[in-house]
Amino acid sequence: MRRTDKEIKDPEIISRIISMCQVCRLGLAKDNIPYIVPVSFGYDGSALYIHTATTGRKIEFFEANPNICIEFEHDVHVKAHESMPCNWSFSYQSVISYGVIRELSEPTEIIAALKLIMRTYSEKDWSFSEADIASIRVWKISIDSLTGKNSKRKID
Numbered sequence: 001m002r003r004t005d006k007e008i009k010d011p012e013i014i015s016r017i018i019s020m021c022q023v024c025r026l027g028l029a030k031d032n033i034p035y036i037v038p039v040s041f042g043y044d045g046s047a048l049y050i051h052t053a054t055t056g057r058k059i060e061f062f063e064a065n066p067n068i069c070i071e072f073e074h075d076v077h078v079k080a081h082e083s084m085p086c087n088w089s090f091s092y093q094s095v096i097s098y099g100v101i102r103e104l105s106e107p108t109e110i111i112a113a114l115k116l117i118m119r120t121y122s123e124k125d126w127s128f129s130e131a132d133i134a135s136i137r138v139w140k141i142s143i144d145s146l147t148g149k150n151s152k153r154k155i156d
Contacts, residue, residue, distance in 0.1 A: 042120050111133070
């Protein structure tokens with residue numbers, strides 16, 4: 001990271017930023033073509049879990065190249081400058097992650113991942129039927145690295 005003064009190294013702070021995000025963006029590549037897509041997610045501290053439809057563009061990219069870049073951002077605000085347009089900036093916290101994606105196939109793993117995803121957005125303990133599971137695909141992204149950046153005030 002170029003701005004080491006803004007780097008977040010504490011894994012607890014990085015996890016806290018991730019937990020405050022409603023969406024993350026996946027950076028994918030296939031045949032030298034980039035693709036960025038926002039997704040809902042569940043995070044367990046070492047892996048990210050997502051679900052998809054049974055077919056689609058994301059899946060084509062996953063299967064062509066399992067290497068993924070993930071972007072999280074939290075508390076984004078424009079920092080305007082009164083007289084100099086090139087001095088405008090943003091205040092934010094972000095996390096960039098790299099990992100490898102694979103599809104889950106075991107029903108117990110799928111259900112655990114879906115429950116984790118749902119806990120990100122709801123306190124309810126959800127159950128999933130066989131029909132629910134048959135209508136989607138569930139994926140695990142094993143995280144190789146996480147880098148946090150704080151473009152705000154000091155973090156506690």
